Amino acid sequence: xxxxxxxxxxxxxxxxxxxxxxxxxxxxxxxxxxxxxxxxxxxxxxxxxxxxxxxxxxxxxxxxxxxxxxxxxxxxxxxxxxxxxxxxxxxxxxxxxxxxxxxxxxxxxxxx
Amino acid sequence: xxxxxxxxxxxxxxxxxxxxxxxxxxxxxxxxxxxxxxxxxxxxxxxxxxxxxxxxxxxxxxxxxxxxxxxxxxxxxxxxxxxxxxxxxxxxxxxxxxxxxxxxxxxxxxxxxxxxxxxxxx
Numbered sequence: 001x002x003x004x005x006x007x008x009x010x011x012x013x014x015x016x017x018x019x020x021x022x023x024x025x026x027x028x029x030x031x032x033x034x035x036x037x038x039x040x041x042x043x044x045x046x047x048x049x050x051x052x053x054x055x056x057x058x059x060x061x062x063x064x065x066x067x068x069x070x071x072x073x074x075x076x077x078x079x080x081x082x083x084x085x086x087x088x089x090x091x092x093x094x095x096x097x098x099x100x101x102x103x104x105x106x107x108x109x110x111x112x
Numbered sequence: 113x114x115x116x117x118x119x120x121x122x123x124x125x126x127x128x129x130x131x132x133x134x135x136x137x138x139x140x141x142x143x144x145x146x147x148x149x150x151x152x153x154x155x156x157x158x159x160x161x162x163x164x165x166x167x168x169x170x171x172x173x174x175x176x177x178x179x180x181x182x183x184x185x186x187x188x189x190x191x192x193x194x195x196x197x198x199x200x201x202x203x204x205x206x207x208x209x210x211x212x213x214x215x216x217x218x219x220x221x222x223x224x225x226x227x228x229x230x231x232x233x234x
Binding site: 023034041042043044045088099100101102103105 | 116145147151155157160164168203204205223224225226227228
């Protein structure tokens, strides 16, 4: 079945760039998403990329997609303490239901 | 409403009691999903409703779990005879036109999540 894998933890210093990586298995995925979950809160959609794109930039966020290797990454430039959260990668089921399959999440800790 | 609303935000219950969790999706969203997030774990899919179709219950962990969606809007997740391993955050999400990509201003919104219900079974 479909699977989405992420490393569980990432620690960076304030001002550095953070890169969170994700691999997925469903080659028919149409969209891939990054969600952010702050402590005690629900999931907030950060950004998405369509499967025929290689890169998408949105202010401090850069998403890179290597469709051949089924590898997705999220780069956060100039990481701030407010970026500390859990980041979930998700792929959209290529079938008719459009379910999202989530990774376990990467906990980003930003040290001052 | 403007977002997905879940209630209660926190629930503490005794082992063996039944609980009901409520989700009020975004008006007009035809798809509704329940997920469970256990401590230190990712998101576990539980159940999916789409319009008037039969729900996809493939993620429900046991027959103690059930959900319904009345009138294609509000959904209730019921857990009977709660166990300590049921302690988790239960997240609800809604989406419009699943399986098809809705664009508003060129942006695909995926799911919109509620803030979740934190269930603690003692």
